[in-house]
Amino acid sequence: MLIRYTPGRTGLGEGVRRAARALLYAPTAWRMARDPAYPWINAGAVHCLDRFLAPSMTAFEWGGGRSTFFFASRVARLVTVEHREKWRRRLARELVGQGVANVTLRFAPPGDAKGRPEDRPAVWRQTGYVPGKPEFAAYADAILDFGPDSFDLVSVDGRARVACALNALSRLRPGGLLVLDNSEWEKYAPVFTAASGWPRRDFENGVWRTTIWCRPAGANT
Structure with missing residues (x-):
């Protein structure tokens, strides 16, 4: 069971909920305080x-x-896509400052760019998914610049997460991992449908x- 935060809710019950959330979140906060490169996802997922x-x-x-920084220190090459220019510049400075040279940092701001709908994998048609944030089409389609089976790991922890995840399915190598953070939200259900035949682990705190x-061998994407 997850204890969700409800914006605007007040009262004794909500105060108890917030206190419970803070207590449950404390181990993650402690790990992040100790290690600037500890990613903001569940501890079980980090360990995996x-x-x-x-x-x-x-x-x-x-x-x-x-x-x-967590991924870059563990792999040969990392491609990171950002949609906010201010954050992209800050991240670029920190990468240079820490001597991290194996990250390709790409900028894909929201806008009118239609992306590459003709190159999207078949799972889009199979699920009938219609993007809820068309302004992030180019952002979600950034991974389509790479061929099928290009990555051992794809992490979805930004905007337009369903569109990103659907595109990622075909770019993973067999045995590769797809990571979706905040996956408890019902709006991400299409990802679960699209990857229904894939082995899965859920990590909750x-x-x-x-x-x-x-991604299993022989999976159709």
């Missing part, structure tokens, strides 16, 4: 990824930050959930 990643691997992520899928 730490065991999986290897120096020969290639990774892709939507939403840079702590995870960028009582506040939010991180889900990791493994």
